[in-house]
Amino acid sequence: MKSIQWWKLAGVVLVLFALIGGLLLPVPQLPILAQSIRNLYYHVPMWFGMLSLLIASSVYAVKVLMSKDLINDVYSESFARVALLYGTIGIVTGMIWAKNTWGAYWTNDPKLNSAAIGMLMYAAYFVLRGSIEDEEKKARISATYNLFCLPMFIVLIFVLPRLTASLHPGNGGNPGFNSYDLDSRLRMVFYPAVVGWILIGFWIANIQIRLKKIELKKEQEL
Amino acid sequence: MKYFIINQVQQHSSQMPSAESTDKYLVVVAVIAVLFIGIVGYLVSLDLKLRKIEKQS
Numbered sequence: 096m097k098s099i100q101w102w103k104l105a106g107v108v109l110v111l112f113a114l115i116g117g118l119l120l121p122v123p124q125l126p127i128l129a130q131s132i133r134n135l136y137y138h139v140p141m142w143f144g145m146l147s148l149l150i151a152s153s154v155y156a157v158k159v160l161m162s163k164d165l166i167n168d169v170y171s172e173s174f175a176r177v178a179l180l181y182g183t184i185g186i187v188t189g190m191i192w193a194k195n196t197w198g199a200y201w202t203n204d205p206k207l208n209s210a211a212i213g214m215l216m217y218a219a220y221f222v223l224r225g226s227i228e229d230e231e232k233k234a235r236i237s238a239t240y241n242l243f244c245l246p247m248f249i250v251l252i253f254v255l256p257r258l259t260a261s262l263h264p265g266n267g268g269n270p271g272f273n274s275y276d277l278d279s280r281l282r283m284v285f286y287p288a289v290v291g292w293i294l295i296g297f298w299i300a301n302i303q304i305r306l307k308k309i310e311l312k313k314e315q316e317l
Numbered sequence: 318m319k320y321f322i323i324n325q326v327q328q329h330s331s332q333m334p335s336a337e338s339t340d341k342y343l344v345v346v347a348v349i350a351v352l353f354i355g356i357v358g359y360l361v362s363l364d365l366k367l368r369k370i371e372k373q374s
Contacts, residue, residue, distance in 0.1 A: 099361060107357050114353055118346045298360060305367045312374060 106294025113140070113288030123280060127196055134192045136284050140292040141185030142252070147293045148178035148300065149217075153245045156238035166308065168234035171241060173303040175220060177296050182214050197262055206263040209251035216244050 117136035125132055152174035158167040189207070190200040201207060223240055227233040256263060 099364060103360075103364070111350065111353060114349055115346055118342070118349070298364075302360065302363050302367065305371065309367070309370055309374065 102294055103298045106291050106298060109287040109291025110295055111291075113284050113291055116284045117288065120284060121280060131192060131195045132281070134188060135281060136288045138185060138188040138192055139285070140288040141181045141188060143289045144292040144296040145178045145181040145185060146249075146252075148174045148181065148296050149245055149248065151297070151300075152178060153242055156241040159234050159238040160242075163231070165230060165234055166311075168230075168238065169304055169307045169311070170300075171238060172224065173300045173307065175217060175241065176303065177300045179214065179217050179221075180299075181292075181296055182210070182217070186210060186214065202262060204256075204262045205259050206252070206256035206261050209255050213248040213251045216247060220244060 113136050117133050122130070122132050152171045155167045155171035155174065158164075159171060189210075193202060193207075194200050220237060220240055224233055224237045227236060
């Protein structure tokens with residue numbers, strides 16, 4: 096463990112605290128939600144993690160377009176890949192929560208549909224990458240597409256659901272969780288969960304990037 | 318620790334008052350913790366292996 100960086104260990108400690116504390120520590124008694132409010136610690140951090148990774152992916156997409164170094168494309172792709180994994184976990188945890196509180200795994204809610212569209216947009220990013228053989232062309236075209244995807248994703252997830260009627264808290268005129276949590280019991284676990292999952296996401300991406308760097312190096316040597 | 322948790326659960330939930338259900342709840346928590354530790358162990362082993370290869374090349 097000596098050579099593991101501090102931020103990776105911090106991520107592990109924070110997520111472990113959120114996983115255990117999220118199930119054992121007291122939560123406010125809210126109507127309808129009851130004990131299912133604990134899913135706040137598992138569902139919402141996934142979307143924070145996904146967004147952080149997508150922003151990182153876009154930063155490297157800009158770097159791809161500004162320089163000819165293909166290593167930036169490796170970074171951009173890896174961050175987007177882990178972001179898609181987080182999004183998938185976010186959707187699954189959300190569906191379980193929806194079944195318990197709204198009575199169905201999927202409803203015609205604008206936030207749910209927007210999340211699905213956003214995920215499909217990023218799935219298309221990988222289809223696009225797979226359809227181009229020339230490495231430089233692949234890097235530049237997918238970076239351009241990536242830069243279009245991020246603002247669209249933000250609009251779909253954060254803007255559109257606020258303009259229409261929505262079942263989600265904090266959207267469509269519904270009060271957010273912060274108005275219920277007057278004694279900050281939720282925040283004590285929620286914030287560490289968000290930071291922890293973001294760090295774990297960057298760690299997974301970091302492993303992917305280093306693996307690809309080694310592969311590229313070996314290819315160049317051959 | 319166990320009595321603390323039973324007390325917490327009784328105070329904050331009307332659905333899980335018995336010691337038996339608290340035991341089951343603790344098993345769920347333990348399984349989740351073990352699964353996460355397993356994933357972290359895998360990540361650590363990958364990280365260390367990569368570090369070794371990076372040093373060699």
